Amino acid sequence: MTHTHGFDLIVFDLDGTLVDSQHTIVAAMHDAFAAEGLPAPEAEAVRRVVGLSLDAAVARLLPRDAGEAYVARVAEGYKTAFTRRKAQADDSEVLFPGVREVLRALDAPEVCLAVATGKSRRGLVSSLDRHGLAGHFVSLQTADDAPGKPHPRMLELAMADVGAGPGETVVIGDTAFDMEMARTAGASAVGVGWGYHPAAELTSAGAARVLDSFDELPPALAALRPRTA
Incomplete structure (x- = not known):
C-alpha cells in the first residue's frame, strides 16, 4: 500500500491516545x-x-x-x-475505537511508527503486549530514556532511531504536552479529542488539527503533508 501522506515517522502517545487507561x-x-x-x-x-x-x-x-x-x-x-x-481481572484498560484498524492501515515499509510516553518502558511494553500492538512500532521512547514531555528529547531520539527529520515527523497525542513536544522539536502535531485535554487547549499548544475519531487520522495526515511523486 502506498500512503497518500508524506510523513516518514508517526509518533503516538499512549495513554489517552491509543489506550483508555x-x-x-x-x-x-x-x-x-x-x-x-x-x-x-x-x-x-x-x-x-x-x-x-x-x-x-x-x-x-x-x-x-x-x-x-x-x-x-x-x-x-x-x-x-x-x-x-x-493484574486484576476487572482492569478496564481498553483500546480506543479504531486504533487497531488505523495502525494496521498506517503500518507500511515506507512509514515508521513509534511511541513516546511518560510511562516507564516496562509499563509501555506491558500495555503494547497486552493489546497485541508491539509489532507496529520500531521505536519506543519512555520516561526511562529521556526527560518527560513537553521536553523534546523523546521525540528527538525517535527521529534519530529511524533517520527522520522534523519536517517528516508528526506527533499524535491527546495533551498539550504532546503538542508542545512536537512544536519544540520542529515536527507537526495532530491532537485527538477523546483524551485528557480539551480541543481548544491542543490547538493553542500547536495542534494542526484535532480529530473526533481515529479513522480521521489517515486523511488528516495526507492533508498536512501530501505525498509527492
Missing part, C-alpha cells in the same frame, strides 16, 4: 495518596497530569512544599498500585 491511573493515584494518609486528588486533576513523567505528575498533585524524597515515595506507591490493579 484513565480508570486505572486515577485509582492507582488514589491508592498511592491513601497509603501516605493524604486526601485523594480530584480525578480531573489526575487526568490533567497524564503524559508527564511520573515524578513530575506526582509533584503537581502534592502540596508545593513536598520534597523530592517524598515525591519519589508517592511515585513508587503509584507504581505498586498500578501494577497491582493491572
Whole structure:
C-alpha cells in the first residue's frame, strides 16, 4: 500500500491516545495518596497530569512544599498500585475505537511508527503486549530514556532511531504536552479529542488539527503533508 501522506515517522502517545487507561491511573493515584494518609486528588486533576513523567505528575498533585524524597515515595506507591490493579481481572484498560484498524492501515515499509510516553518502558511494553500492538512500532521512547514531555528529547531520539527529520515527523497525542513536544522539536502535531485535554487547549499548544475519531487520522495526515511523486 502506498500512503497518500508524506510523513516518514508517526509518533503516538499512549495513554489517552491509543489506550483508555484513565480508570486505572486515577485509582492507582488514589491508592498511592491513601497509603501516605493524604486526601485523594480530584480525578480531573489526575487526568490533567497524564503524559508527564511520573515524578513530575506526582509533584503537581502534592502540596508545593513536598520534597523530592517524598515525591519519589508517592511515585513508587503509584507504581505498586498500578501494577497491582493491572493484574486484576476487572482492569478496564481498553483500546480506543479504531486504533487497531488505523495502525494496521498506517503500518507500511515506507512509514515508521513509534511511541513516546511518560510511562516507564516496562509499563509501555506491558500495555503494547497486552493489546497485541508491539509489532507496529520500531521505536519506543519512555520516561526511562529521556526527560518527560513537553521536553523534546523523546521525540528527538525517535527521529534519530529511524533517520527522520522534523519536517517528516508528526506527533499524535491527546495533551498539550504532546503538542508542545512536537512544536519544540520542529515536527507537526495532530491532537485527538477523546483524551485528557480539551480541543481548544491542543490547538493553542500547536495542534494542526484535532480529530473526533481515529479513522480521521489517515486523511488528516495526507492533508498536512501530501505525498509527492
